[in-house]
Amino acid sequence: MRDDVVQIAQDLIGKTLCTDVEGYLCKAKITETEAYRGWGDKACHAHLGITGRNQIMFEEGGQAYVYLCYGIHHLFNIVTNIKGNADAVLIRAAEPIQGLQAMQLRRGELKNQYSLTSGPGNLSKAMGISKSHYGDSLVGNTIWIEEAPSVKAEKIIASHRVGINYAEEDALLPWRFRIKDSLWTSKPK
DNA sequence: TAGGTGATCTTG
């Protein structure tokens, strides 16, 4: 289970992501994830070895790997495997359950409500997740995952990951999962 | 479809 990051990514769909940041409690149902495997996956930041940025992925699972992308976006990942196996799941989109006001406050005016928490950069911003949460425990009281009824396999669509053309053939791996017909996902491809 | 944005990694 914990040694199969792809399975974990699929299982995380439908669960509840919770944050308690700056005095706001926010909860959202996860609608889209991507799996990254440290060993044998060129798209994973860790596949070339340990560096200052990715070292948390080599630690015991259950911690947050947050990093800044394109100078703007804080992307939130969950480290999933045992120490030494650098697997992680990127949370790409979610559906707001609680704390909607705080999310809107953090995101500002939007053209459509669905973009509030759709897309990894947007989601992190709405939930108040930033680099200061790098290495936070996900069983703590700042960021955590709550169990929820699992989503049926036939309602989950697997597709290839996006934005990782440099990964060559690994870019085609169907390691992106999202809820079928959910409006709260980033753009389909 | 292109550009903003800044940490990170690599090279010299």
Added chain:
DNA sequence: AAGATCACCTAT
């Protein structure tokens, strides 16, 4: 010390 790269977003 500098330059290329990048798991994205928004607007034209």
